[in-house]
Amino acid sequence: MTAPLSTLELDDLRALAGAMIPASEAHGVPGADDAEIFAGIARAAGPSAGALRRLTADLGQAPGSLAGMDRTALETRLAQAVGPDIGALYALVLMSYYRDDRVMTALGLEPRPPFPLGHPLEDADPSLLDPVKARAPFWRPAP
Amino acid sequence: MGESVDVVIIGAGASGAAAAWSLSDTRMHIVCLEQGDWPDPSRYPSTGRDWELRAMSDFSFNPNQRRNPGDYPINEDNSPIKIANFNGVGGGTVLYAGHFPRFHPSDFRVRSLDGVGEDWPIDYATLEPFYDENDRIMGVSGLQGDPANPPRPERMKPIPLGRAGAAVARGFNARGWHWWPSDSAVATESHGGRAPCINLGHCLHGCAQGAKASTDITYWPLARRAGVEVRTRCRVREITTNDEGMATGVVYYDGEGVERFLGAEVVILACNGIGTPRLLLNSTSKRFPDGLANSSGLVGRNLMFHPYAYISGRFEETLDGGRGPSNGLWSQEFYETSLDRGFVRGFTFEFSRGQGPVMTALSGLGRGRLPLGAGHHDAYRRLHQKTTGMVAICEDLPELHNRVTLDPDLRDAHGIPAPRIDYTLSDNSRRMLSFAIERATEVLTAAGAVEVHSESPLAIGGWHLMGTARMGRDPATSVVNEWGRSHDVKNLFVIDGSVFVTSAGVNPTSTIQALALYVADAIKSRLANLFD
Ligand SMILES: Cc1cc2nc3c(=O)[nH]c(=O)nc-3n(C[C@H](O)[C@H](O)[C@H](O)COP(=O)(O)OP(=O)(O)OC[C@H]3O[C@@H](n4cnc5c(N)ncnc54)[C@H](O)[C@@H]3O)c2cc1C
Numbered sequence: 200m201t202a203p204l205s206t207l208e209l210d211d212l213r214a215l216a217g218a219m220i221p222a223s224e225a226h227g228v229p230g231a232d233d234a235e236i237f238a239g240i241a242r243a244a245g246p247s248a249g250a251l252r253r254l255t256a257d258l259g260q261a262p263g264s265l266a267g268m269d270r271t272a273l274e275t276r277l278a279q280a281v282g283p284d285i286g287a288l289y290a291l292v293l294m295s296y297y298r299d300d301r302v303m304t305a306l307g308l309e310p311r312p313p314f315p316l317g318h319p320l321e322d323a324d325p326s327l328l329d330p331v332k333a334r335a336p337f338w339r340p341a342p
Numbered sequence: 343m344g345e346s347v348d349v350v351i352i353g354a355g356a357s358g359a360a361a362a363w364s365l366s367d368t369r370m371h372i373v374c375l376e377q378g379d380w381p382d383p384s385r386y387p388s389t390g391r392d393w394e395l396r397a398m399s400d401f402s403f404n405p406n407q408r409r410n411p412g413d414y415p416i417n418e419d420n421s422p423i424k425i426a427n428f429n430g431v432g433g434g435t436v437l438y439a440g441h442f443p444r445f446h447p448s449d450f451r452v453r454s455l456d457g458v459g460e461d462w463p464i465d466y467a468t469l470e471p472f473y474d475e476n477d478r479i480m481g482v483s484g485l486q487g488d489p490a491n492p493p494r495p496e497r498m499k500p501i502p503l504g505r506a507g508a509a510v511a512r513g514f515n516a517r518g519w520h521w522w523p524s525d526s527a528v529a530t531e532s533h534g535g536r537a538p539c540i541n542l543g544h545c546l547h548g549c550a551q552g553a554k555a556s557t558d559i560t561y562w563p564l565a566r567r568a569g570v571e572v573r574t575r576c577r578v579r580e581i582t583t584n585d586e587g588m589a590t591g592v593v594y595y596d597g598e599g600v601e602r603f604l605g606a607e608v609v610i611l612a613c614n615g616i617g618t619p620r621l622l623l624n625s626t627s628k629r630f631p632d633g634l635a636n637s638s639g640l641v642g643r644n645l646m647f648h649p650y651a652y653i654s655g656r657f658e659e660t661l662d663g664g665r666g667p668s669n670g671l672w673s674q675e676f677y678e679t680s681l682d683r684g685f686v687r688g689f690t691f692e693f694s695r696g697q698g699p700v701m702t703a704l705s706g707l708g709r710g711r712l713p714l715g716a717g718h719h720d721a722y723r724r725l726h727q728k729t730t731g732m733v734a735i736c737e738d739l740p741e742l743h744n745r746v747t748l749d750p751d752l753r754d755a756h757g758i759p760a761p762r763i764d765y766t767l768s769d770n771s772r773r774m775l776s777f778a779i780e781r782a783t784e785v786l787t788a789a790g791a792v793e794v795h796s797e798s799p800l801a802i803g804g805w806h807l808m809g810t811a812r813m814g815r816d817p818a819t820s821v822v823n824e825w826g827r828s829h830d831v832k833n834l835f836v837i838d839g840s841v842f843v844t845s846a847g848v849n850p851t852s853t854i855q856a857l858a859l860y861v862a863d864a865i866k867s868r869l870a871n872l873f874d
């Protein structure tokens with residue numbers, strides 16, 4: 200069992216999440232470091248704790264140091280990171296961010312699971328098929 | 343003496359369910375042993391807000407990632423294509439997309455027509471009534487009159503194309519190429535007590551609506567009502583035999599991990615193209631030292647997958663996003679051999695609709711289309727509900743070196759040796775994939791895509807598992823005969839995708855099930871002298 204992330208490590212993670220997806224007034228969305236969204240990220244972090252610990256240690260000097268950095272410096276560090284640990288961070292943050300009610304609403308999506316209401320799907324213009332209907336059968340006969 | 347039945351079916355997936363239903367009218371005592379559980383649709387990912395997360399964890403289609411109690415590990419390190427399956431009642435149909443094409447008549451005569459692979463010992467006409475019967479039970483939507491295929495019986499109205507399907511259709515029209523609303527095992531109207539599709543867009547991780555025809559809700563309720571018993575969490579370790587070389591039954595572990603023996607007059611294997619050779623290779627004895635039914639040495643060989651290419655385009659217009667089944671239309675313009683293309687045989691294009699919000703972000707990032715930091719939100723909005731595309735399903739030819747063996751070290755939770763996959767992509771497949779990507783790029787560009795991306799071979803796409811116990815008339819070059827009975831063990835049958843001689847360029851499940859019904863029918867019509 201990997202130990203859960205410490206408070207300082209969570210502070211670092213939150214700073215990284217905010218650098219990955221900052222809030223935007225123009226789009227009316229919070230950043231990934233928003234309290235509610237980050238609470239979701241922290242809850243889901245368990246299985247990736249090992250990777251995230253390595254990553255924050257790699258990118259910062261000491262636990263908590265990333266939290267004190269400015270955005271531009273954090274963005275530069277993120278841009279330089281490669282390997283599976285950074286992949287774990289991206290997956291964790293994106294999965295939690297893009298299911299937040301405010302984010303989904305801003306994207307024009309209803310903040311609900313697909314089931315049981317489902318979604319409408321348009322029928323297309325049936326005449327689209329006319330040129331194909333005009334073709335003679337062309338499957339190959341077999342001996 | 344332990345417990346004994348007339349027929350034991352191993353595996354409750356696509357083929358096991360169809361055969362169980364067909365055999366149930368004999369009133370024989372039939373038990374199906376399934377290593378996984380009954381799926382619970384009320385717990386499918388689409389019922390919760392974390393649906394896209396669960397699609398990558400407990401509902402992932404890769405068993406090595408999913409690791410549910412019913413799963414077994416697979417060493418797939420030496421394959422560029424990774425296995426996708428579901429181990430539970432319904433088998434792969436719980437997670438499949440429900441594309442339901444049939445083989446073409448020419449697919450059964452590959453050697454005669456194109457000089458590659460082998461001809462099947464049966465033909466399209468033999469299977470046609472079983473295809474029709476299977477369509478009726480599973481419930482198929484589509485449109486009659488496709489010029490690329492022989493006539494089909496009446497089906498439910500096709501899945502709506504939506505905006506994304508219409509865009510792709512316009513692209514095919516612009517090129518003057520074939521496309522058609524696809525046959526799909528998705529109910530678009532109420533069918534057999536099942537509700538119609540409501541476009542959840544989550545077919546690949548279980549259909550909570552029950553519109554998609556997985557066999558836990560199609561064949562199994564009928565078969566159970568007719569008396570077939572399904573025992574879940576029962577993993578078969580080996581098939582046992584006697585001195586006469588007949589199968590006597592199976593040894594399995596029950597839900598409590600207790601080892602049990604179930605005697606049977608007839609043993610039917612329906613464990614799919616990986617599970618079936620694994621079980622045969624694990625069933626060794628003094629008489630069958632190389633595994634059961636393996637005098638030809640072909641058990642596990644000729645593994646075929648269907649190499650896939652995925653080609654997607656980014657559009658300026660808003661499309662469907664993650665709404666709606668991923669299927670909807672196909673193109674078989676390039677299905678038959680034309681040697682000027684630089685390869686033999688061919689492929690089907692199948693429409694792949696779009697993605698939900700999380701997958702849009704993850705794939706955008708993976709493809710370098712979605713920056714992090716300041717530009718993130720603008721870039722995301724250029725992708726959101728604006729991508730669609732297609733996959734190319736390429737015919738894979740049988741090659742001896744593509745195979746399933748037993749891994750010397752890897753074992754499942756019961757200590758049973760796990761399978762190992764060795765697979766290389768052939769030059770013919772590589773050329774076919776490249777050709778398909780070029781043609782799909784032309785279609786998407788003609789449809790208005792401003793950017794096209796492709797992935798080939800699709801690493802996650804090992805969902806069609808075929809060829810590892812193939813059928814044929816000659817015991818030296820096949821594992822089962824032309825009606826599914828092992829050449830070596832006269833009361834052992836194989837009915838899953840393992841028996842495929844060649845793979846065709848279409849999804850296999852309607853053919854797997856038609857074959858299962860055909861073998862069951864052959865058993866019923868020969869009951870008096872089945873073992874002669
Ligand atoms: C994500 C995904 C998408 C797909 N999309 C499509 C599609 O659109 N169209 C299409 O035609 N096909 C599709 N497929 C493939 C389709 O699911 C398979 O072709 C079909 O399910 C194979 O049927 P089968 O009977 O051969 O085996 P399966 O359905 O795989 O059933 C085998 C069963 O045997 C059980 N079993 C195995 N070993 C043992 C043992 N030792 N003891 C007890 N039980 C055992 C397994 O648990 C399993 O339930 C898809 C598959 C996946 C995973």
Ligand code: SF4
Pocket residue numbers: 528538539540541542543544545546548549550551552553554666667668
């Ligand atoms: S899109 Fe239709 S078939 Fe697919 S999961 Fe939703 S309701 Fe089921």
